[in-house]
Amino acid sequence: MRSLLGFALSAISSHRLRSLLSVLGIAIGIGSVVLLTSIGEGTRRYILEQSTQFGTNLVSINPGKAETVGIPGILGGTTHKLTLDDAAAIARLSNVERVVPIAFGQARVQAGELGRSVFIYGVTPDIPDVWRFHVRQGGFWPHGDPSRAQAMAVLGPKLKRELFGNTNALGQFVRIGGARFRVVGVMEPKGQFLGFDIDDSAYIPVASAMRIFNRDEVNEIQFVYRQSALVDTVVEQVSRVLIDRHGGNEDFTVTTQEAMLEVMGDVMNIITVAVGAIAGISLLVGAIGILTMMWIAVGERTSEIGLIRAIGASRRQVQAVFLVEAAALATGGGAIGLAGAMALLALIRTAVPDLPTHTPTIFVVLALGVSFATGIFSGVVPAARASNLDPIEALRSE
Amino acid sequence: MIGLENVCRSFAVGDSEVRALVDVNEQIENGEHVAIMGPSGSGKSTLLNILGCLDQPTSGTYLLDGREVSGLDEAELTEVRRNRIGFVFQFFHLVSRLTALENVELPMVFAGTAPPERRARALKAIEHVGLNDRADHRPDQLSGGERQRVALARATVMGPGLLLADEPTGNLDSKSGTQVLDLLDRLNENGLTLVVVTHDPAVARRADRALVMTDGRIVRRLRGKELESIQGIGPGIAPGTTDVTSVST
Known part of the structure; x- marks a missing residue:
């Protein structure tokens, strides 16, 4: 041959x-x-x-249901928003490790003469564990009741550099959406997420963010479940809790990493x-x-x-x-x-x-x-x- | 040994039937040297094709070494052509992109001979025709006579019992033609059965005997003196003592 x-x-x-x-x-x-x-x-x-840099056992809950038909309030009953109490209820589930209610929006961060319009995340001090990033300098504000608005902020490394250069930012004050916040921490660089610069943003207590953006609900609740738990079981437990709290309506969407992928x-x-x-x-x-x-x-x-x-x-x-x-x-x-x-x-x-x-x-x-x-x-x-x-x-x- | 009994071959041309061979009966013994002569269209080539297992008789039987080959299928005929029969053509039919040696190796390629043995046998065959120094030349670097000698080496490298040559000197000058004919004679002396189709009386005279064909029939069988005195066959031949074209059944 x-x-x-x-x-x-x-x-x-x-x-x-x-x-x-x-x-x-x-x-x-x-x-x-x-x-x-x-x-x-x-x-x-x-x-x-x-996507997986945030961890694979991360689940997010958003208000509204993609499949819902009808006009809320007229035919479909009341549409409930996601609240801090919802987050607290989810946190009580044994399979759930950490819960972070998130309220976000764009706002101007001002330090003296310098100002910069960036993304502001209203979160709880659990966010570094949930998103798997670390504080480089200082720390988050103390754990406590998330409904208490505290005037403390953690800056992304890029935002800190733009506003304060190489000088120490800890203890300095910034104005965010007209309110005064004391800088208590600076994050370490995490880089971009799908072209979006996470380093160029600020983190403040969720209650403060809700006040700045003038809303009484959160945009999103994210939680991390225990590695030992099955994702379907956790999603089902969380859904049941929320449906109970929302008067029997499934008016929210649960998105797992798996589903996103x-x-x-x-x-x-x-x-x-x-x-x-x-x-x-x-x-x-x-x-x-x-x-x-x-x-x-x-x-x-x-x-x-x-x-x-x-x-x-x-x-x-x-x-x-x-x-x-x-x-x-x-x-x-x-x-x-x-x-x-x-x-x-x-x-x-x-x-x-x-x-x-x-x-x-x-x-x-x-x-x-x-x-x-x-x-x-x-x-x-x-x-x-x-x-x-x-x-x-x-x-x-x- | 070759035995032909009532071999007929006809072709359908349009509505009519052309009878290329009509009731051919012939015996050719092993080691014989036979010339086939006759004018164009007399059936020489058809006979040669049937002897070479390239064509099958329409009726009649062809025995090759006692085995009837007229009934064999395509694969068996291929086998017979590969191992028992060597072909030499008027136009050499060398593969132009291969060297002389590679051309000689070609039959062994299709026979599945292992490359080292193939090379050794091809070199020996090339040496036999006196072209060892030209082994690496391509056909276009060889003269006509050299090409035909390469073809001769290729035809004999599988060690066939029967060599069929169709106008082997038809395209050669007389000097290289003589060289090729001498080689053929030498092969015949070593026991190879030789059947040569030719127009050339000088080629035919080297044979033991000649078959003269006309209109698909063998019309005369010449030997000895008759063969010696043969002058020419076909159109444009000089009139001689035995003008075979005028012979009829």
């Missing part, structure tokens, strides 16, 4: 330029698909990494289907290129086919020669495309370091496998033509 392969390959190497041109279609097809999927996979990993998976699947369609079209074009080339090759080598039949090549072997040739062409084209995509990805990584890319080994294997299959597919008809030639007729053509 090694020698039959060698014979098939000799035809390709004797027409280098022509072979190269005929596999251009498949090279471009495979190359662009590898490029797109590598960027897609890089993005997926990036988002996954970003699932949604992201759906988006990625759509991208995958789109890339798959591109792949299909380009492979079809590539296959036609190889089919054409092989069809011409059979015509050109008719007398050679007659000869090898006369000296003892079976129909099957003639077929194999042309199938191998088509498969080798296509796989070679795929390899060229793959190499091109890799080179382009390397270029992208140096030119645009922010664009996440990743090429798993399975992509490489798949690209070559699909190229090979395409070659076999496009070689079938020319190979059949070659093997069905009458050797006498074939020998006569010169």
Whole structure:
């Protein structure tokens, strides 16, 4: 078989330029698909990494129910908001480790002459444990009744740097939404979350935030459940507590990390289907290129086919020669495309370091496998033509 | 040994039927050197194709070494061509992208011979035709005579019992033609059965006997003196003592 392969390959190497041109279609097809999927996979990993940096046993509850039909207050009864008392009730569940009611909004933070409009999170001192980040300097205000508005703030590292530069911010005062807060802590850098700069924000007691933003409910309740507990059990327990408290209505939405990742998976699947369609079209074009080339090759080598039949090549072997040739062409084209995509990805990584890319080994294997299959597919008809030639007729053509 | 009994071969051309071979009966012994002569369209090539298992008789039987090959299927015929028969053509039929040595290796490639043995046997066959110094040349770097000698090496490398040559010198000058014919004679002396289709009386005279064909039939069998005095066959031949084209059944 090694020698039959060698014979098939000799035809390709004797027409280098022509072979190269005929596999251009498949090279471009495979190359662009590898490029797109590598960027897609890089993005997926990036988002996954970003989401799980907060921990995988984090659950958030938002007011309102996506599936609710009807107008609240008229047909659907009263719509309850999420309150601090709801958070306290959830905290009493044994499977729940920590609960943070969150009220957030945008507000101006002023320190002397300098001011900066940033995101303000009204939280409790449990937030570092829930979001898995740490205080670099100072600390949060003391634990206590979350409904008590205290005039203390913790600044994100970037906000602190913008307002205070390198001087010590602890004990300094800032004005947030018109109220005076004493800086008690500075967070350590956490970086961006989906392009949103967490470091450029301030944390104040939830009751204070509700007062600044003039509301009597929270935007969101987040909690962390015990690692030993099952997520479905916890969600069910929490839902029951809230439904009881809300007069039998499920007027809130519980989102687990898993569910969020699932949604992201759906988006990625759509991208995958789109890339798959591109792949299909380009492979079809590539296959036609190889089919054409092989069809011409059979015509050109008719007398050679007659000869090898006369000296003892079976129909099957003639077929194999042309199938191998088509498969080798296509796989070679795929390899060229793959190499091109890799080179382009390397270029992208140096030119645009922010664009996440990743090429798993399975992509490489798949690209070559699909190229090979395409070659076999496009070689079938020319190979059949070659093997069905009458050797006498074939020998006569010169 | 070759035995042909009532071999007929006809082709359908449009509505009519062309009878290329009509009731051919012939015995060729092992080690014989037989020439087949006759004008174009007389059925020489069809006969050669049937002898070479490239074609099948429409009726009649063909025995090769006592085995009836007229009933064999495609795969079995391939097997017979591979191991028992060597072909030499007027236009050499070398694969232009392969070297002389690789061309000689080709039959063994399809026979599945292991590469080291293949190479050794091909080198030996190339040496036999006196072209060891040209083994790495491609056909376009070889003269016509050298090409035909490479083809001869390829035809004999599998050690066949029967060599079929179709106008082996038809495309060669007389000097290289003589070289090729000398090689064929030497192979024949070593026991190879040789069947040569030719127009050339000089080629035919080297054979033990000649079969003269007309209209799909063997019309004369020449040996000895008759063969010695043969002058020419086919169109444009010089009139001689035995003008075979005028012979009829």
